[in-house]
Amino acid sequence: MIKTEDIINIASYFTIIAHTPGRLRVRVNPKIKSESENISIEDIESLPKKIDGIKKIKINKIIASVTITYDANVFKPQVWEDLINKQNLEEITQIINNLAKEVM
Secondary structure, three states: OOOHHHHHHHHOOEEEEEEEOOEEEEEEOHHHHHHOOOOOHHHHHOHHHHEOOEEEEEEEOOOOEEEEEEOOOOOOHHHHHHHHOOOOHHHHHHHHHHHEOOOO
């Protein structure tokens, strides 16, 4: 089961390729494989079922990218920018916890 801390940690492996309100595409650092004991691809792909506002997550292993489709009214675009840049993490943790559909 994925936790908020895991989301913040995993985000540290991402760099933004493209971002428009409602759609974020990130490059994934190959070093993320070191996290495989803590989080799986299935955990990441299941986030839309667990957190309101995340509509879809598409993982492309071949080009090492992740595309996240989200509701820009629920997750302001700046929240994603801050998450990737490790800024305002306490606020982001509160937002994620408030939007969690189940105990994570």
